[in-house]
Amino acid sequence: MNTPEIVLTTTDIDRLEQLLDTLSSSVTGVDTLRQELARASIVSPQHLPVDVVSMNSTVRFTLGDGKSSCLTLVYPKDADRSGIMSTIKVNEIIYQPEREGAYHR
Template sequence: MQNMPPIIITSLDLARLERLFSSKNYSQLPGIDALIDEIDRASVVEPTEVPPDVITMNSTIRFVDDTNGSEYQLTLVYPDEAGAQDTISVAAPVGSALLGLSVGQSIMWQVPGGRELNLRVLDVIRQPEAMGEYLR
């Protein structure tokens, strides 16, 4: 993908995601390579230093797919927590694309089947770090 926006992740999210990648259960998930690539290009900060408008794990966000105008409000979760209503796994293509983005940023992201999405972050409704929750 060209012109990827800068992204930020917390050191705690990085450590948890690295453990996830090393797990036999998750190392073969489709799309895991794209998530690893995203993490590799991210700026890593301490949880207490992440701006409140950045999407971290367990953040509830509102975003739009500008390719079709569909708007969503979802919580970004780890794969074992996905499936609950209004959640998106970080291992899913949309979840991988959203991790680390800030309000106002857009990203072009290819999903299975070759289709491209243009995701734009409208709001971070709830970010655990902004609420002083670092261990969730």
Template sequence: MSIQQPSITVSTRDLERLSALLAGAAGQTEAGRALEAELDRAHVVEDDALPEDVVAMHRRVRFSQEDGPCREMTLVYPHEADAEQGRISVLAPVGSALLGLSVGQRIRWPLPSGAHTILTIEAVTA
């Protein structure tokens, strides 16, 4: 199945904070480069103009994965990540995949195994 790269939207505050994160050691990792590529293609809006249905930092997202169950987690900075609490780092492959997507959008994303999956955004909450 062919899925086009969806457009993504990021707030100016998230862009500034993530850019600062990537300016450090995180930017030299494969995960950092993947996040940077996502940010490079993002449509940037003022914080108060970011739609409520867009996945942003500290927002909770429910998404489905092709051939898998729905999952729900909060997108956070690396130092806040805690899988048991449902907080996923923006530097995790699924975290950078979700950033900036809105409800209904789908993205084809590589898995650590080398395979790919399709993620679909089902809901976003504060």
């Protein structure tokens, strides 16, 4: 299975690692997230490609069942905590903080 490239900003990796440090490894998904972060390419916010979905980006996407929606990718403290996992296809990045010069959000 081909895994997609992961690109993170230095800001996002720092915040995600801080979040992981507060969680027990028995929490579902913690080890997987650690593995994914370990293989990520890290760039400064100013050098993030415009086609990368970063934290606090708003995207238009299509679910596996064909339904289209628009959401913002947020940290857990800002989420609705529904916990639903889905496979999605990103159709458009409507807003990316780094593209707009918001490097320290």
